[in-house]
Structures are given as C-alpha cells and as structure tokens.
Amino acid sequence: MHQVLRAIVEPGFFSSSPVELAAVVGGVVALVAAAVGLFTVLRGQAFAGEALGDIGAAGGSSAYLIGIAPLWGFVGIAVAAAGVMEMIGIQRARGRDLATGIVLGAGFGLAALFLYLGTTFDNTTGATVTILFGSIFALDRAILPPALALGALAVAIIVACYRPLLLSSVSPDLAAARGVRIRWIGSLYLIAMAVAVALSAVTIGAILSTALLIGPAATALQLTSRPGRAIAVAGLTGLGAMWLGLLLAYDSYDWPPLHRGWPVSFFVVTLVLIAYLAARVMTRRRARR
Amino acid sequence: MSQIDLTAPEVGDATLAAEGITVRLSGRTILDDVSFIIARGEFTGLIGANGAGKTTLFRVILGLQAPTHGQVRIDGNSRAGQQVGYVPQKFLLDPDMPVRGRDLVGLGLDGHRFGVALPSRSRRRLVDEMLEAVDAQRFGDARVGQLSGGEQQRILIAHALISAPKLLLLDEPLANLDLRSAQEIVTLLARIAREQQISILISAHEMNPLLPVMDRVVYLAAGRAASGTAEEVVRSDVLSALYGHHVDVLRVHGRIIVVAGTGHDEHAASDGSAGGAVEIV
Numbered sequence: 001m002h003q004v005l006r007a008i009v010e011p012g013f014f015s016s017s018p019v020e021l022a023a024v025v026g027g028v029v030a031l032v033a034a035a036v037g038l039f040t041v042l043r044g045q046a047f048a049g050e051a052l053g054d055i056g057a058a059g060g061s062s063a064y065l066i067g068i069a070p071l072w073g074f075v076g077i078a079v080a081a082a083g084v085m086e087m088i089g090i091q092r093a094r095g096r097d098l099a100t101g102i103v104l105g106a107g108f109g110l111a112a113l114f115l116y117l118g119t120t121f122d123n124t125t126g127a128t129v130t131i132l133f134g135s136i137f138a139l140d141r142a143i144l145p146p147a148l149a150l151g152a153l154a155v156a157i158i159v160a161c162y163r164p165l166l167l168s169s170v171s172p173d174l175a176a177a178r179g180v181r182i183r184w185i186g187s188l189y190l191i192a193m194a195v196a197v198a199l200s201a202v203t204i205g206a207i208l209s210t211a212l213l214i215g216p217a218a219t220a221l222q223l224t225s226r227p228g229r230a231i232a233v234a235g236l237t238g239l240g241a242m243w244l245g246l247l248l249a250y251d252s253y254d255w256p257p258l259h260r261g262w263p264v265s266f267f268v269v270t271l272v273l274i275a276y277l278a279a280r281v282m283t284r285r286r287a288r289r
Numbered sequence: 290m291s292q293i294d295l296t297a298p299e300v301g302d303a304t305l306a307a308e309g310i311t312v313r314l315s316g317r318t319i320l321d322d323v324s325f326i327i328a329r330g331e332f333t334g335l336i337g338a339n340g341a342g343k344t345t346l347f348r349v350i351l352g353l354q355a356p357t358h359g360q361v362r363i364d365g366n367s368r369a370g371q372q373v374g375y376v377p378q379k380f381l382l383d384p385d386m387p388v389r390g391r392d393l394v395g396l397g398l399d400g401h402r403f404g405v406a407l408p409s410r411s412r413r414r415l416v417d418e419m420l421e422a423v424d425a426q427r428f429g430d431a432r433v434g435q436l437s438g439g440e441q442q443r444i445l446i447a448h449a450l451i452s453a454p455k456l457l458l459l460d461e462p463l464a465n466l467d468l469r470s471a472q473e474i475v476t477l478l479a480r481i482a483r484e485q486q487i488s489i490l491i492s493a494h495e496m497n498p499l500l501p502v503m504d505r506v507v508y509l510a511a512g513r514a515a516s517g518t519a520e521e522v523v524r525s526d527v528l529s530a531l532y533g534h535h536v537d538v539l540r541v542h543g544r545i546i547v548v549a550g551t552g553h554d555e556h557a558a559s560d561g562s563a564g565g566a567v568e569i570v
Binding site: 038042160161162175178179180181222223225228229 | 373378382385393397401402405
C-alpha cells in the first residue's frame, strides 16, 4: 500500500515550498480562468483570448529585458492589447477576427524582438521557454499578492457584471433592448479576460494560456445547462487538471528519458483535453439513450 | 402625401405615439415622416417588405436609434425604459449554450441589473407564471438552443413580458415558423394583448396570418407609412399613393394579395411587397 502511494505521490511533494506555491497560484489561476473562460466560450471570443495570450509573450519577454516581474509584463500588455482590440472593433462580429488578427500579428512581432534581445544580451535561453511555455515551479514567492489581487479583480468584474454579461452574451439585441450598455460590458469583460490570460500565462506559459481559459469551460458546457453550475464545473475541472498536472510533473522527475522532469504545462493541457473528450463521450451516450 | 392616418385614437390614451419620425442614415432616408398611434391593448401589424424600415422603426421605439426628426412617446414618456418588451428578429443560439428557457425568462426581469441574481421564491414563481402564460412549462428546463423555432419564440415572448411592459414589439416573429406554429404564436399574442391589456406591435412582410386578430395596420413602403384598420389601409388607392405607383389589392377567400401594377417593374422588384403577386399564401 505504502509502495503504491509512494509511486503516485513522490516523497517531498507536500513538503516542498515551490510545490506549495505552485499549487496555490495554479489553483487560483485555474478558478479565475474558469469563471472568465465560460464567457469567453459563450461570446465566441476564443480567438481573442488566444491572441491576448500570444501577445502576452511580448509583455513577459519585455519584462525580462527591463528586469521587472514577468506577471506585470503579461498583464500590462494584455490589457493594452484588449484596449486596441476594443478600438478596432471587437464588438462587431465581423470586426472581431480582424481586430484580433491585427493585435496578434503585432504581438508576435514584438515577442520575437524582445526574446531575441533577451537571449542576445542575457545569454540565457531559459527565458524564452519560461515565457512561452511557463515554469510554475520556478515562481518567485513575491508573485502571490499581485496574483491574488489580479484574480480577485477579474472575478469581481465577472460577478458585478454577471447578469448583463450573460444576457449580452446570449443575445446582444435582447440586452440592448433591456437598456444594457453592451459596449461597456464588453470592454469590462475584455479587461477581465486580459487579466485571466496573463495569470494563466505566468503558470502554463503564454502560448498555452488559452487552454486553461477555454478547455474547462468547454468541458462544463457539455455537462450542464445552467450558467452558474457551468462556472462551478469549469472551476473544478481546471483545478483538478492543474493540481493533477503538478503532481504528475513532480513525479516525472523519475521518468525516462531524461530523469529531469516533464513540463507542467504539458500535463495540465493534456488533462484538460482528456476531461473535454470524456465529457463529450458522456453527453453522446446520454443523448443516445 | 406621406401620411394616411384614417382612424387615429386620441393621443391621450395612446400606449405608443410615433410623431413624424424621420431617420436618415449616411444620406439615405430610411423612414420619412412616419406617424401613427397605438391604443392600449391594441394588436397592430407593422407590414412592409424587407428593407421597408421596420427594424429601424423598432430601434427608434426602443431608443437605440435617435430619429433625425420627430419623436416617440410611450405611455406619455419619451424614454422606452422597461415599458417596452422586445423580441428580436434573428435569434440564433448555439445548442451548447448553457442557458435554459427559464434562465432567459429570468434575465428579462433583471438582466440589466448588475450582480448575480439571488435565487428567491418570488422570482421563481414569477418565471413559472410567465412560462405558463406562453405554454412553455414543458420545455422551460431545456437549453434554449435546442428548442424549435416556435418554442424559442414562446421563451422570448415570456422574456419580454416578465417585466410587465406596456408595449410588446416583435420583429418578424413568424418569419421562420411553419404555418401551424405561426398561427399558435399569433393566437397566443392576441390572448396576451386582450387579457393583460398590453399593446402589441408585430412586424411581418406577410399580413395574412395576422388578419384575424389585427386591430390596426401600419403599412410601411419606401420609408413612408399608412395606418388604420386593414379595410382602410390595404386598398388600391391608399397603397398606390404610398408606393407612388399603381398597386392592386385583391381579396380572395378572406386573404389579401397585393400586386404591383405594370410599367414600374424596376421599382416594384426592388421593393418586394409590391413586386408581383407577393402576398401569396
């Protein structure tokens, strides 16, 4: 029995301070991403979320260059990008892809520049991998207060705007007729999304950040037809994937081929995908009955 | 002649008074001096071809489009507020959307308020009452995106009614329904207008399904309007004046067929309702 447990949970997993920090930050990020992500899926803004994550790479890498914490780089540039998307016209369905694409292209261009400068002057390639694919076990403890505050901000926006946000996601026409200022609500939501994507980028990397935003929410949509419950299911899915991913990544230090540990991001994203596929299979079965 | 208002009720007891509404958008005149009145509990059809300005008129009534000239008064007020319930024209919802009929009805009550709706017994009872009023209890717990067109219309009507509006606007609610569902919706709306004394303005490019229940017609063509009873408005002389060319109106077995005169083919074709025998049933 002890042997089996030992194989699942490596000794030291629960007593390691980087693991503890990763579990707390990762858990908060997973919950925030779930609450925000449900609306990303409802509003059909997954592409915008992906663009915010990718442009976040530019923010994270520039933060490395000027020597501030990457979180601020991620947040700063994602919120700025959200503002640009809003100005170009993300509120109109047809303008949305255009706005997103323009911002996405600019973001990758900047990221290429900053990452190049970073590796040239600093002579470290580690930053590139960290920015793009995350490295949650290497987080600085100082990240905890700002991460919690930003997470609270994003969730506060969702809670405060919940009803008009839900109505305008279901039908902008209905919301406008009820007197909802759909553009304001849309802009506030974009800020919440930028923050959630930035937090997600710190943990599992800029490139993979939307997986945590979209995946658990999409899984929940398969399983429940109530919006409130969908957020709860998405939260649990995200949290489960994050914590199980951390556990597996910690275990993987013993795994071939390198015995150096596999990236957390890989496990989290794979677990989210498995959860989504499992949910699909379950609903198919239910539908057939 | 841009106005033909034959039997106007007193402005004083009007639920809706449109007074000389003109809308120009980027040089095009969408609505041209449109005036009409809807009395309390009246069932009014807003009839016109696609592009005649029906949706723009609705947007003006809802306060979403400021008119270039003129004004709208709803129950004496110049702002729509929560006095107007609205059922939009296109309503496409993904079957995956985790929104049940009763969620959408509840959002009709407080969707414009900030924060999260706390579950309360009175809110739940009100939603149940509304679902019952539109015969939607059976599918109130299903996802809205998985309902049929007629079922979605019922949910949307309940969504619009729950805030107890004085006026209910429905933009082409019959457009995508089969004949039987369309008749059921029309009967339901007529009952609501009668029992709850709510004025209903329903737009349609096809007036025949509405004829049995319609108190009044507002006929829109090329941005101009004529209003009155169907007998008064849907006549050759009135519609010819409205369209600016000759239009024949045929009454066959209780149905009305509007036929454009010859010699104005181009104009008629561009403005469907008079283009050939359009009102075919």
